[in-house]
Amino acid sequence: MGDMDRLxxxxxxxxxxxxxxLTRFLDGPYEALSSVQRDTFSALLTLADNDxxxxxAGRNDAQTAPEQEIVERLRQA
Amino acid sequence: xxxxxxxxxxxxxxAGGAGMRAALQLAEAxxxxxxxxxxxxxxxxxxxxxxxxxxxxxxxxxxxxxxHMYDTIKGSDYLGDQDAIEFMCRxxxxxxxxxEHFGMPFDRNENGTVYQRPFGGHSRDFGAGPVQRSVCAAxxxxxxxxxxxxxxxxxxxxVFFVEWMALDLIRDASGQVLGVTxxxxxxxxxWIFHARATLFATGGAGRIFSASTNAFINTGDGLGMAxxxxxxxxxxxxxxxxxxxxxxxxxxxxEGVRGEGGYLLNKNGERFMxxxxxxxxxxxxxxxxxxxxxxxxxxxxxxxxxxxHILLKLDHLGVDVVExxxxxxxxxxxxxxxVDPVKDPIPVVPTCHYQMGGIPTNYHGEVVVxxxxxxxxxxxxxxxxxxxxxxxxxGANRLGTNSLTDLLVFGKASGNRVIEYLKENxxxxxxxxxxxxxxxxxxxxxxxxxxxxxxxxxxxxMRRTMQAHCGxxxxxxxxxxxxxxxxxxxERVKRTEIQDKSKTFNTARIEALELDNLIEVAxxxxxxxxxxxESRGAHDRADYPKRDDESWLKHSLWYAADNHLEYKxxxxxxxxxxxxxxxxxSY
Numbered sequence: 001m002g003d004m005d006r007l008x009x010x011x012x013x014x015x016x017x018x019x020x021x022l023t024r025f026l027d028g029p030y031e032a033l034s035s036v037q038r039d040t041f042s043a044l045l046t047l048a049d050n051d052x053x054x055x056x057a058g059r060n061d062a063q064t065a066p067e068q069e070i071v072e073r074l075r076q077a
Numbered sequence: 078x079x080x081x082x083x084x085x086x087x088x089x090x091x092a093g094g095a096g097m098r099a100a101l102q103l104a105e106a107x108x109x110x111x112x113x114x115x116x117x118x119x120x121x122x123x124x125x126x127x128x129x130x131x132x133x134x135x136x137x138x139x140x141x142x143x144x145h146m147y148d149t150i151k152g153s154d155y156l157g158d159q160d161a162i163e164f165m166c167r168x169x170x171x172x173x174x175x176x177e178h179f180g181m182p183f184d185r186n187e188n189g190t191v192y193q194r195p196f197g198g199h200s201r202d203f204g205a206g207p208v209q210r211s212v213c214a215a216x217x218x219x220x221x222x223x224x225x226x227x228x229x230x231x232x233x234x235x236v237f238f239v240e241w242m243a244l245d246l247i248r249d250a251s252g253q254v255l256g257v258t259x260x261x262x263x264x265x266x267x268w269i270f271h272a273r274a275t276l277f278a279t280g281g282a283g284r285i286f287s288a289s290t291n292a293f294i295n296t297g298d299g300l301g302m303a304x305x306x307x308x309x310x311x312x313x314x315x316x317x318x319x320x321x322x323x324x325x326x327x328x329x330x331x332e333g334v335r336g337e338g339g340y341l342l343n344k345n346g347e348r349f350m351x352x353x354x355x356x357x358x359x360x361x362x363x364x365x366x367x368x369x370x371x372x373x374x375x376x377x378x379x380x381x382x383x384x385x386h387i388l389l390k391l392d393h394l395g396v397d398v399v400e401x402x403x404x405x406x407x408x409x410x411x412x413x414x415x416v417d418p419v420k421d422p423i424p425v426v427p428t429c430h431y432q433m434g435g436i437p438t439n440y441h442g443e444v445v446v447x448x449x450x451x452x453x454x455x456x457x458x459x460x461x462x463x464x465x466x467x468x469x470x471x472g473a474n475r476l477g478t479n480s481l482t483d484l485l486v487f488g489k490a491s492g493n494r495v496i497e498y499l500k501e502n503x504x505x506x507x508x509x510x511x512x513x514x515x516x517x518x519x520x521x522x523x524x525x526x527x528x529x530x531x532x533x534x535x536x537x538x539m540r541r542t543m544q545a546h547c548g549x550x551x552x553x554x555x556x557x558x559x560x561x562x563x564x565x566x567x568e569r570v571k572r573t574e575i576q577d578k579s580k581t582f583n584t585a586r587i588e589a590l591e592l593d594n595l596i597e598v599a600x601x602x603x604x605x606x607x608x609x610x611e612s613r614g615a616h617d618r619a620d621y622p623k624r625d626d627e628s629w630l631k632h633s634l635w636y637a638a639d640n641h642l643e644y645k646x647x648x649x650x651x652x653x654x655x656x657x658x659x660x661x662x663s664y
Contacts, residue, residue: 005582012293014124019293049124050220
């Protein structure tokens with residue numbers, strides 16, 4: 001349980017919007033990700049809340065193609 | 078076996094704006110400071126603050142701390158303590174300039190001074206006209222503040238314990254606070270943080286309501302710990318609500334939607350605001366709109382299967398207006414309400430936003446409790462600042478931008494008071510023999526519970542009960558029933574059970590421990606609200622629609638052990654200014 005729980009906790013944020021979207025993502029699309037994609041998702045979680053929300057809300061795009069791929073899925077979540 | 082122990086001069090619980098401002102004051106004074114935080118400090122809920130910091134810099138025209146003070150007292154509906162309010166308003170410019178010198182990227186004027194934006198409720202010359210008083214960093218003031226304070230704390234060698242949850246306060250037989258117990262999430266181990274001074278900055282507890290803008294971490298941990306340790310909670314009936322949050326999610330829909338011509342409908346498709354406010358209709362003030370929405374729901378005209386929300390219609394505005402004038406609304410509605418508002422109405426409900434009450438303190442951030450002959454006796458070694466504290470500067474309702482002012486001023490002031498106290502009180506007092514026993518017993522109960530209750534279900538029942546019985550507009554029958562219901566929920570919380578007993582990052586255990594804290598906040602809110610037979614600020618009762626200064630110009634104090642209430646007078650005498658006598662409020 002440890003790793004998944006650790007990840008779930010790191011989806012607890014300062015912004016409610018992110019709490020909701022990230023939890024939804026973790027409960028759904030996350031399972032189908034490859035291990036490389038999962039690492040990319042974990043790396044995105046280290047972003048500051050407002051920067052991450054700008055990506056999810058579509059105000060900005062991610063810096064790399066693999067990150068953008070995850071961001072697109074977060075936008076759908 | 079005794080729990081492992083770490084020793085600090087000061088332990089700060091919570092690493093949002095107040096906690097980090099306090100920690101900085103302590104660390105820069107050369108003290109050994111430990112800060113406990115459930116999440117990485119820059120992910121604290123302060124990050125959600127967009128409005129700005131209220132401070133009478135006078136950069137945009139004449140302003141004075143006395144006018145700021147007047148606005149704050151009027152906003153508080155005269156329940157705020159005028160000594161604390163004077164202190165905050167006088168200190169505000171100083172803490173803002175300090176933050177500027179720490180590197181906070183404030184918006185600026187052409188001439189290089191810090192820009193100040195207008196904000197509702199801020200006036201010049203005691204209500205004569207609006208004044209621009211809010212300093213900001215674009216729409217991410219809270220975010221910039223957290224990053225600035227975090228960097229500065231790292232520089233000052235503050236020790237952060239990230240992903241640690243404080244569990245219980247440690248008090249000795251005299252009542253002095255000697256630290257906290259805390260659990261490291263990574264290992265599940267419980268430690269004692271033995272401190273000469275303990276400062277709570279744990280934020281609000283808006284998650285007691287099913288409709289809340291608060292992040293999931295806002296579970297009132299400091300309030301729960303204080304209440305269990307015998308400290309009363311003050312003015313817990315006062316919560317600020319916003320009329321239109323997305324039902325079931327809490328994300329806010331800006332009031333601009335109604336400004337642009339959106340309107341509210343009940344289940345019969347009736348534009349009900351025409352009945353409540355024939356002239357202003359959907360553009361009536363927040364409290365009028367919230368009250369009307371709550372009345373519609375209470376009288377069975379709510380929408381949806383549970384008849385528990387209202388619909389906000391804007392499809393008649395057309396795609397162009399929605400996209401151009403209300404940027405982001407379509408995306409928010411799609412994402413959080415699962416509707417496209419250019420086709421279908423958005424389900425909305427009055428949504429909790431901010432907690433005015435909290436752990437009682439004086440304006441130095443010292444926690445104070447009544448003792449025979451003194452309504453405000455200092456609890457030795459215990460401090461609180463920010464949303465978890467009740468100084469009380471917000472009284473019955475908070476003026477916009479004063480949440481950030483509060484956490485900066487009282488974060489710093491409480492830090493300063495701790496420094497003085499530690500000078501006079503050298504060395505650590507011995508821990509009581511049973512230190513940590515309370516936490517160990519709570520954890521043992523939780524791990525050993527069989528045939529118990531689901532944390533999720535009991536939590537949901539608590540939130541539903543608070544929302545329906547003690548929401549933005551309060552009805553006597555609902556409150557009476559609510560008191561009984563919340564006591565039933567409290568009994569269920571005592572029997573929560575978790576299936577996963579593992580030690581490493583057990584989020585089920587954390588959520589059960591958070592519920593122990595939330596329920597104390599919920600109980601205090603319900604009991605205080607039922608008892609206060611008047612309407613004042615954010616406490617709005619259908620059966621007592623008026624403020625009653627003769628009977629109720631006083632603070633509520635709720636005690637967890639036996640659910641009893643006491644009251645203490647409002648401090649009407651400022652430090653140096655003349656007292657502002659209660660008047661009828663109008664804007």
